[in-house]
Amino acid sequence: MYFVLRKSKTFNLSIKCQLYLFDAMVDPILxxxxxxxxxxxxxxxxxxxxxxxxxxxxxxxxxxxxxxxxxxxxxxxxxxxxxxxxxxxxxxxxxxxxxxxxxxxxxxxxxxxxxxxxxxxxxxxxxxxxxxxxxxxxxxxxxxxxxxxxxxxxxxxxxxxxxxxxxxxxxxxxxxxxxxxxxxxxELVLEKYKLVIPFSLAVKFLLFGTSCHHLPIELGRWHNIPVKERTCKLCDMSDVGDEFHFIFVCPYFKPQRKLYVPISYAKNPNILKFKELFNCKKINVIKKLCTFCNVIMKTVKSSM
Ligand SMILES: [Zn+2]
Structure with a gap:
């Protein structure tokens, strides 16, 4: 397993290829x-x-x-x-x-x-x-x-x-x-975008989706703070600092939002549009969204 991991790193193999190697080389032994x-x-x-x-x-x-x-x-x-x-x-x-x-x-x-x-x-x-x-x-x-x-x-x-x-x-x-x-x-599948866009970028999307970030909603969970009090510190809206707030609402990220989120989603946002955006099949949209997620996570972490 460590051999597969090491070689994958050396040759910068895709996730799909690494999983294939695991199934072909480690599974039979296990x-x-x-x-x-x-x-x-x-x-x-x-x-x-x-x-x-x-x-x-x-x-x-x-x-x-x-x-x-x-x-x-x-x-x-x-x-x-x-x-x-x-x-x-x-x-x-x-x-x-x-x-x-x-x-x-x-x-x-x-x-x-x-x-x-x-x-x-x-x-x-x-x-x-x-x-x-x-x-x-x-x-x-x-x-x-x-x-x-x-x-x-x-x-x-x-x-x-x-x-x-x-x-x-x-x-x-x-x-x-x-x-x-x-x-x-x-769905329980490996999405296509993870195979098409660079791994380093796809990872940002993955971290954002799996709550591996320092947004107030997650930080508050670590310190047992009630959800209502996990507010965004980058604006004065007193909104809960969750993923939806930063992607669609927070005025602090207005310039980046214009750049990375299609107007059809950013206009009159709601939870359905949020879900649609994150499950969009267009690689260009996902690529920009990955960059936006990265900007949000970096900014929030550095503001702590
Ligand atoms: Zn905010």
């Missing part, structure tokens, strides 16, 4: 043989997976996990583990009847289903099927025609990715920071 040991506690595996984006992006240690996953469009590695475990099970089951692995697998399955004995591996398979809504497949696992492993793989990976997206959305909804983050990020 997940080697996970079809067998995947039922164990995989927290350490996931922490390595999360350590990579933390090294890749200049974000705070305290940044929420959903932001990490969201910014890079990643899903937990446990998804790959579950998928590989289920496919391995299907592969064993589709083998020849006299094959030892198939006979053992059937014995374990029957033992778990009839005596409810604690065979961790089989139990884990059962829970994956239940979690993904395929309990029927599990209950009729031996009696029906074995599902081709490839077909099962595509069904499982699609369902697990849907579940991950659902969980991601739920985490944002239940987090206090999520209310703001929801404005900047609507």
């Amino acid at each position: 997940l080697y043989g996970c079809e067998i040991w995947g039922f164990e506690n995989c927290k350490q595996i996931e922490s390595v997976h999360l350590n990579f984006p933390r090294k890749l992006l200049p974000i705070r240690k305290s940044t929420h996990l959903y932001m990490l996953y969201g910014e890079l469009g990643r899903v937990p590695l446990s998804n790959s583990i579950k998928c590989r475990m289920v496919c391995f099970g299907a592969k064993v089951l589709s083998g020849k009847e006299q094959k030892l692995s198939r006979i053992l697998y059937q014995m374990l399955y029957i033992e778990v289903c009839t005596n409810n004995s604690c065979k961790k591996w089989i139990k884990c398979l059962e829970s994956i099927f239940n979690e993904t809504g395929f309990s029927f497949y599990w209950l009729t696992w031996l009696s029906q025609q074995a599902i081709p492993p490839n077909a099962l793989k595509s069904i499982m990976s699609l369902t697990l990715s849907d579940i991950a997206t659902h969980t991601w959305n739920a985490e944002i909804t239940h987090s206090s920071k999520g209310i703001t983050y929801r404005i900047f990020k609507t």
Whole structure:
């Protein structure tokens, strides 16, 4: 992982390329043989997976996990583990009847289903099927025609990715920071702009969206100041110094706003326009917005 990070820095590789390298070079080592040991506690595996984006992006240690996953469009590695475990099970089951692995697998399955004995591996398979809504497949696992492993793989990976997206959305909804983050990020994907515009510029946008800044709304959170009192110190409007205020309202940034925010957004601003602006697909607009975010963060920090 450190080799990938070092080489990426040397050759100034894009985020997409770095993630690809991680998947191609680190994933296979992390997940080697996970079809067998995947039922164990995989927290350490996931922490390595999360350590990579933390090294890749200049974000705070305290940044929420959903932001990490969201910014890079990643899903937990446990998804790959579950998928590989289920496919391995299907592969064993589709083998020849006299094959030892198939006979053992059937014995374990029957033992778990009839005596409810604690065979961790089989139990884990059962829970994956239940979690993904395929309990029927599990209950009729031996009696029906074995599902081709490839077909099962595509069904499982699609369902697990849907579940991950659902969980991601739920985490944002239940987090206090999520209310703001929801404005900047609507989908669990790696946005195109991050691949097109220079990384150093894209990072400013990312820091602004993930609250890795020193705006009064964030500073107040650190000192437990009530939201109403986290006001902007650069103007006398007594408005809460949040992202919306600095992008659209604060008179201090009026000249920069004219320069970096399209007039259609800056005129009669509201939260919908704010969301639209930050989710705009036009690279030129996003590029200017990145610069504006950088100016705001720098100015606010230097005024402290
Ligand atoms: Zn202000």
